[in-house]
Structure formats: C-alpha cells, structure tokens
Amino acid sequence: MYTEKVMDHFEHPRNVGEIDNPSGMGTVGNAKCGDIMRIYLDIDENQIIRDVKFKTFGCGAAVATSSMATEMVKGKTVQEAMAVTNMAVCEALDGLPPVKVHCSLLAEEAIHAALWDYAKKNGLEIEGLKKPKSDIGEEEVEEEY
Amino acid sequence: MKQLIYLDNAATTQTRPEVVEAMLPYFTEYYGNPSSVYEFSGISKKAVSGARETIANALGAKANEIYFTAGGSESDNWALIATAEAYANKGKHIITSKIEHHAVLHTGEYLEKQGFEVTYLNVDENGVIKLEDLKKAIRPDTILISIMFANNEIGTIEPIKEIGEIAKEHGILFHTDAVQAFGHVPINVDEFHIDMLSASGHKINGPKGIGFLYIRSGIKSRSFIHGGAQERKRRAGTENVPGIVGFGKATELAVAGMEDRANKESELRNYLMDRVMAEVPFTRINGHRKNRLSNNVNFAFQFIEGESLLIMLDMKGICGSSGSACTSGSLDPSHVLLSIGLPHEIAHGSLRLTLDERNTKEEMDYVVESIKEIVEKLRSMSPLYEDYIRHQAK
Secondary structure: OOOHHHHHHHHOOOOEOOOOOOOEEEEEEEOOOOEEEEEEEEEOOOOEEEEEEEEEEOOHHHHHHHHHHHHHHOOOEHHHHHOOOHHHHHHHOOOOOHHHHHHHHHHHHHHHHHHHHHHHHHOOOOOOOOOOOOOHHHHOOOOOO | OOOOEEOEOOOOOOOOHHHHHHHOHHHHOOOOOOOOOOHHHHHHHHHHHHHHHHHHHHHOOOHHHEEEEOOHHHHHHHHHHHHHHHOOOOOOEEEEEOOOOHHHHHHHHHHHHOOOEEEEEOEOOOOOEOHHHHHHHOOOOEEEEEOOOEOOOOOEEOOHHHHHHHHHHOOOEEEEEOOOOOOOOOOOOOOOOOOEEEEEHHHHOOOOOOEEEEEOOOOOOOOOEOOOOHHHHOEOOOOOHHHHHHHHHHHHHHHHOHHHHHHHHHHHHHHHHHHHHHHOOOEEEOOOOOOEOOOEEEEEEOOOOHHHHHHHHHHOOEEOEOOOHHHHOOOOOOHHHHHOOOOHHHHOOEEEEEOOOOOOHHHHHHHHHHHHHHHHHHHHOOHHHHHHHHHHHO
C-alpha cells in the first residue's frame, strides 16, 4: 500500500519529540477523522529553523508525512519553509495512496500553524502565511465508496 | 517469509487440508454438471446433496431449506431484497440494527431508495440489541426483522432466541446474518425461531466463494439470480460443486469439534485479554465480556491510531485488524464502535484479534510483548498522550 520511503519514515520517524519553550508551535487536525499533528519550531534571530520536532496521532501516512515535512524544513529559513507544500512532501515520499493525500495537507498545515504562532509571538508578518484553520478535517468532503 | 501469527480469523480462515482434499476430486475427476442427465454427473449431484444434508443437520433444518450462494454478502442481499419484494403488499417496514455488517446495512439503504422504511436499532454499550426497543419499533406494516447472530468486530452474541420469539409473536419474518456464528456456536433454527439465516464457508475453515441462505419452508421468496433451475429455481447458476463439497466438509469438522474448539480458543483468548488489560494502561475491551465469540477480542488503546498499530504488528509478523477510519477507506471509524458509544478518537485506536484453536500460548506471549512495545512507541509520538500527561501534571 505504501512506498518504501513512506514505510522508512513510518518505521524510523525523524524528529519525533517536543521542544521546550519553542519559537512556534502548531496543532492541526481532529480526532474525529483520526489525524492530529503537532509541530514545534526553534527559530533563530536570522529566521532560520534550527530545530523542529513533531508529534502525530494518526495512520502510517500521517506519521510519515510529519517526519518528511520536518526533514524538509529543518535548517531552512522561514520563507523557504513556506515553500514546503503538501505536494512537495508527497513527492518526497514517492507518493501516497489517494485516500491518504489529506495527511500531507495536514503536515503543511501543521508547519504553517507553527509559523503563525512564531510570527504572532514576534509581531512578524510572513509572506503568504494565512491564519491556520484549526480543523482541516471539517473541510473535507466525504468520499462515496 | 518471517514467522506469521495469524489473528484475523474473523476476516477469513485457513482452508483445512482435509477440506481441500475433499474438494479436489470435484475439479479434475468428477467435474460433471449436476444438472446433466448422464450417470457421470450424478456423482456431482450426489456430492451436492450430501453437503446440503450435512449443513441442514447442523442447523436442525431440512435439506431443501438450504440454498447455496456465492457467500455471506449474497445471502444477506438475497434475504432482505427478496423478502421485501415478496411481502411488499403486506407492508414496507424492516427492522435491523446499527451494528450489522455492511452487506445488511447497505442493502437496507438500497431498499430505502426503493420505497421501503428501515429502522436501525441502537445497541447498548456492549453491542447488545435492546429487546424493548425492538418491540417498540414493530409496526403493523413490519415485514422483516434482520439482526446478526454475532458481531464481526466486537464478537458480541445477540439474544437471538428472544428476538426470534418476538418476531414469531408478531408474525414477522426473522433473518439472521450468522456469518460469524455458524459453525462456532450451536444454532437450531426451530429453537431460535429463525426464518432465514446467512452463512459463509471461508469463516469456518472452508473455501471462499461459497455460502448459503437457509429459508424456512413456506416462506415466499423470489429468485435473486435469474437463469437456470438450480437450487429449486430460486438461485440460478451452475453449482460450485467443489466449493459446496468443501463447505460441507468444513461444516462437518466445525460441528464435530465445536465445544472443544470453543474451550481452547476462549482459554487462549482470555489469557491474551487478561495480560493486555493488566500490562497496557489506558486500554478497554469492546463488546460483551461474557456473551461473545470464543475467539474474539477487541481492544481500544487510548491515544493511538489503529492503522499505525496494525502496520507495526505486521512488521512483527502479526496479522490483526482495526476499526480505525484509515483501514475502512473512509474518514469515519467503525460504525460498530461508534454505536457502542466510543468517542471517535478511541474508536480509531481499536484492535481486533480473532484466534484459531491452533494458536499457542507462546504466540500470545509474543503478541502481548509486541503490543506493549508498539503502544508505548506510538504513545510517545502522540500529541493526545502528551496533552493527557501535561494535564495530569497540573
């Protein structure tokens, strides 16, 4: 069902954990649809993401996309992190089954939510960053099977 | 392949070697069509009759009340749709439950689109139908009650005899989906007042692609598959002779070993259940503690998600199943777990393990150790667990 890369990131997730006093933290998703992602960011004065950690309640794809997304933003500037879209995460994992693509959306949202928290705390504006939806699950249209 | 511990016998079972052996001659040697006139095909016809007899005896039914189908889903579809059509002039109301298999639920939804009314009964926290609710739901135009014998996810066995009595009292037909129960628990159609019953071969160590519908004599039923005159003109299509023979053999073995098997399975299942409950915190058992299938256990592990758990168990060679949304192909977790009142996030963390009598205590120990390790790992990654711990610390 999953690609080798997804399985690798699921079996050996990178950057699991918490950061004390993070520069930014965001939690997205809901328990109803079974995915919750939390991202912690440690950002230095040059707006470079020094460290990133995640915690995820969810399926294999949710864990793998969280892990991959953290890898992709680590060491990047805030602006570069904005370019890490769900499609980019999906591609980096060699794709996800269609029913799991929403998991990668959650990873993008979680990073945006953490960046929003960071921007708000520091009175900054990040280009292209919108106020995160607290619950992206509700936006989804249930598919007919 | 690595060591395999198969604990998904509610999904399907191994076809027993004795069953395969009984089937084999009907592929290569006695391949005649039972409907043909020559002596050669008489052997196939006799084999089908023998299996029908064995199955009928297992239910306390008559052989001519057993109709072979392609499986449990077809039997359920047939029972509901044919009854609805045949009795539509008497009424258009059907009663079933919210925890039925989709073969019944989706057929109910289909019938609603055809102008029938369907009442889906709630169940209690153990997944048991409330008889008072059933009585209240009955109307003058109720033509059918369809309640499963035992639930496929949580293993709860329904009060079938009581339901049958209520149906009989009100002159309403009673169908039961016994796919998980046939061959596992004693069933007598007269004692339980069952008018129709669905079962499937591959749940009792028989082959896949074969099932039957029991229809009590005298019940009006229409043909569901149109064509030839097989199955007394009620189910067209050349008989799946090897499948029928295999189902007959599997039934014979299941009935003969029923009590012994149930004892072995429940002893092993209780050992597994007790160890997990004692050693994994924040865990609950779904389904009735006593009135449940002897080989079924259904856990809910708080703060974790079922698909992740299944994949990690698979990496350790353990096959199980979950009611999490991710394994159901939709965003919602199992309708059964929601019906017994579990909140979504707990329903997502469910694990169903269904044993076979040949599983061992050593395997159960390995499974417990694996579950402990995996649940701990997933909880250490879970934001829900983190929040819970923080909340406790306050």
